[in-house]
Amino acid sequence: MERKKIDRMKKIKPLLSLLVVLLFAAVAQAQNVAGESSFGQTMRSNGRIYVVIAVMTTILVGLFLYLIRLDKKVSKLEKEA
Amino acid sequence: MTRKKNMISRWWWKILCIVLLLFTFIKGLLVKVPNLPALEETSRNLFFHVAMWMSMMTLFTVSMVNAIRYLRTFNLKYDIYARQYAVVGIVFGLLGYSTGAIWMSYTWADPNNKLFQSFDALAREPKLIGAAIALLIYFAYLVLRDSIHDMDKRARVSAVYNIFAYAMLFPTIWIVPRLLPSLHPGGQGGNPAMNFNDVSPEMRIVELPAFIGWTLLGVWITTLKIRMSLWKEKRLTA
Numbered sequence: 466m467e468r469k470k471i472d473r474m475k476k477i478k479p480l481l482s483l484l485v486v487l488l489f490a491a492v493a494q495a496q497n498v499a500g501e502s503s504f505g506q507t508m509r510s511n512g513r514i515y516v517v518i519a520v521m522t523t524i525l526v527g528l529f530l531y532l533i534r535l536d537k538k539v540s541k542l543e544k545e546a
Numbered sequence: 547m548t549r550k551k552n553m554i555s556r557w558w559w560k561i562l563c564i565v566l567l568l569f570t571f572i573k574g575l576l577v578k579v580p581n582l583p584a585l586e587e588t589s590r591n592l593f594f595h596v597a598m599w600m601s602m603m604t605l606f607t608v609s610m611v612n613a614i615r616y617l618r619t620f621n622l623k624y625d626i627y628a629r630q631y632a633v634v635g636i637v638f639g640l641l642g643y644s645t646g647a648i649w650m651s652y653t654w655a656d657p658n659n660k661l662f663q664s665f666d667a668l669a670r671e672p673k674l675i676g677a678a679i680a681l682l683i684y685f686a687y688l689v690l691r692d693s694i695h696d697m698d699k700r701a702r703v704s705a706v707y708n709i710f711a712y713a714m715l716f717p718t719i720w721i722v723p724r725l726l727p728s729l730h731p732g733g734q735g736g737n738p739a740m741n742f743n744d745v746s747p748e749m750r751i752v753e754l755p756a757f758i759g760w761t762l763l764g765v766w767i768t769t770l771k772i773r774m775s776l777w778k779e780k781r782l783t784a
Contacts, residue, residue: 508652509657511587512588513586513587513653514588516591516648516649517575517587517591517594519648520595520648523644523648524641524645527637527640527641528637528641528763528767531637531767535767535771535774538774542774542777546781
């Protein structure tokens with residue numbers, strides 16, 4: 466019972482961390498009263514190259530999360546066998 | 547010696563994938579892009595955001611082909627192929643969607659307003675709605691497929707639905723968004739990424755390797771998933 470709960474927590478963890486990141490992003494956005502937030506200004510500096518970096522990072526993180534999930538599935542199958 | 551040969555014949559496209567993606571990441575950041583005031587350096591996202599969609603479309607096409615192959619042969623192997631290609635296609639679609647959201651926030655959204663104030667206007671984009679519908683149709687494919695317990699029935703119903711879903715992909719992401727006015731490139735006229743007048747020759751050098759590299763990565767992940775499910779299936783029946 467307890468173990469199941471922990472397992473469930475483990476499953477929720479990435480979702481929670483994503484939510485935290487989104488919250489930070491929202492806070493960064495909310496701070497902007499006149500003009501743009503400092504986060505937005507950074508993103509727009511140097512010809513908005515940081516937008517490309519953010520896009521590249523999103524893809525890599527997304528694929529890594531997916532691969533970790535796949536890896537866990539394979540380990541589970543191996544354990545069952 | 548034969549083993550070495552075997553290695554190369556099995557691995558060449560994976561090596562190609564790695565080389566092309568390394569090229570994409572390095573050359574993609576170094577190549578000179580035309581200085582467009584609306585895009586500036588963000589036009590480099592062509593090698594990442596647009597490539598996600600190219601990859602997704604290829605994976606969905608392969609999925610549909612395997613659905614047809616299943617209906618022709620009734621070999622359950624093809625049903626597994628079709629499903630796994632569709633799943634990885636959805637993953638790339640979601641990545642394309644989220645990267646598009648980031649790109650949009652710094653090109654379409656008005657920097658003088660808060661982002662959520664621009665959301666009202668941005669959410670009306672026909673391309674966004676179309677892509678969302680296409681992805682939802684494929685989500686429904688997974689729900690439908692996994693809700694039927696009988697193996698043959700599941701394979702048959704989901705193969706037919708897969709072909710339908712692919713047929714819906716055309717109007718939702720290619721036809722309808724191009725008929726409507728849109729901020730997204732390719733609204734009311736042409737395909738921007740494939741148009742020779744819209745992509746500079748320097749960017750074109752990176753564009754095609756990027757599209758092929760990301761697609762091969764998607765296929766690579768799918769083959770791992772297919773191998774896993776085939777093994778699982780074999781163990782269940784053994």
